[in-house]
Amino acid sequence: MKHAWIAGLLLAASSGLAMAQPAASDMLAEYRKMLADGNPSELYEAEGEELWQKPAGPKKASLEKCDLGLGPGVVKGASAQLPRYFEDTKRVQDLESRLMTCMETLQGIPQAEVVNGTFGKGVRKDLEAIVAYIVTQSKGMKISVPASHTKEKEMVALGEKIFYLQGGPMDFSCASCHAVDNKRIRMQDLPNLTKQKGAAEGWGSWPAYRVSSGTFWTMQRRLNDCYRQQRMPYPIYGSDATIALSIFMANKADGGEVQTPGLKR
């Protein structure tokens, strides 16, 4: 309930063109204070835990044998060490693409069903709730993505190139907004993702609950909306470019603290 009126307050604060300066900044400070109180992503987390344990799909199996990199069924600390290389798929995978693999192999749910779906709907919505559950199990742990495997190193290098790749009618790349310290878009602070500190802040606090949209956003959704705002075409869910960018950020953030699920504007 509370987040609905926090969103209203935020809207009032951010759209206050005619608003006097002190009132607007007071409201923003008040809003930030309220954010610290509680995180509605707990609802997604509870649903995700249930979905993780419940038999589903054509094979009527649960995800409890899913190997997220620390062995079958190990959830504690799993997201802190992702993305990573997986021997069985011969791919570097982030949490979401790995969950798609598990849903397909264990439950018989085709990956295409998730890839071609929509955020917040159908199987992808289930996957998002499971993400909320998994990432909460790493809260407070250290980000550990040293990228020591050759395939991981290759993906980090690829991700770095894609980070700087300009395109579209506004010539934007990720670096247009995220390669310098202490910048903002409007009132929104921008982490410098090319340095450990900024990468740990950015990578370490997503996935997150977004107050303005009233939804839980996974990292794939975060990247998707970044590309929308870059005026680029649509990044395919779980595609290599998104995973490369993710491991580039995670590797930069190595040693930082996992603060997921985050709580955002």
Added chain:
Amino acid sequence: MKSIFKQRVMTGLFISAGLVGMAAQAQTIDPAVQEVMKKSFREQGIAKLDRIEQDEFQRLCSDEAFYASKEGQQKAIALQEKALKEIKPPSDGKYLGDWKAGEAIAQSGRGFTWTDSLKTVNGGGCYNCHQITKEEISFGTIGPSLLGYGKMRGNSQPIIEYTWNRINNSKAYNACSNMPRMAHFNLLTEQQMKDVMALLLDPASPVNQ
């Protein structure tokens, strides 16, 4: 818009292909990156796949190491000179429109995303990166503050022309400027650019109070 964009990209590809053949220190393009980009994106609404095809500015500015090299700097200067020549003055010779309309354009960050349509009235998104008026405290800091822009510089013809050029194509002065090329990709109409000009230069504009 799509066809214009495509045409420019194609021209860019043709020219740079020629340069790669001649210059010893030309920029190297990693085909693996292009391949991954092609496989990782699909079109959605007005955002077609030609948007990941880079023109010469985009290619240069995606490669910090090459840009910093002697060859990269030479390339930047050549591209800047070419871009400056391509900027058209206002068709009726009048540079300043209506600052009130300009303020609305500066406020709006709409346009060109896959959730926009061809009918969307595009904004300049100026406040995303610039401080402009005292009244608007929700401004970004990626670009320099423009508060008092006209008051500080005056309204001389060189200032007017420089400002016009900068809005039309910021990269004519700085190849890797972060600012979108407003006229080059038709992000704003000629009238919209005039209105933004007035916001910056009209003595009556809140920018100059």
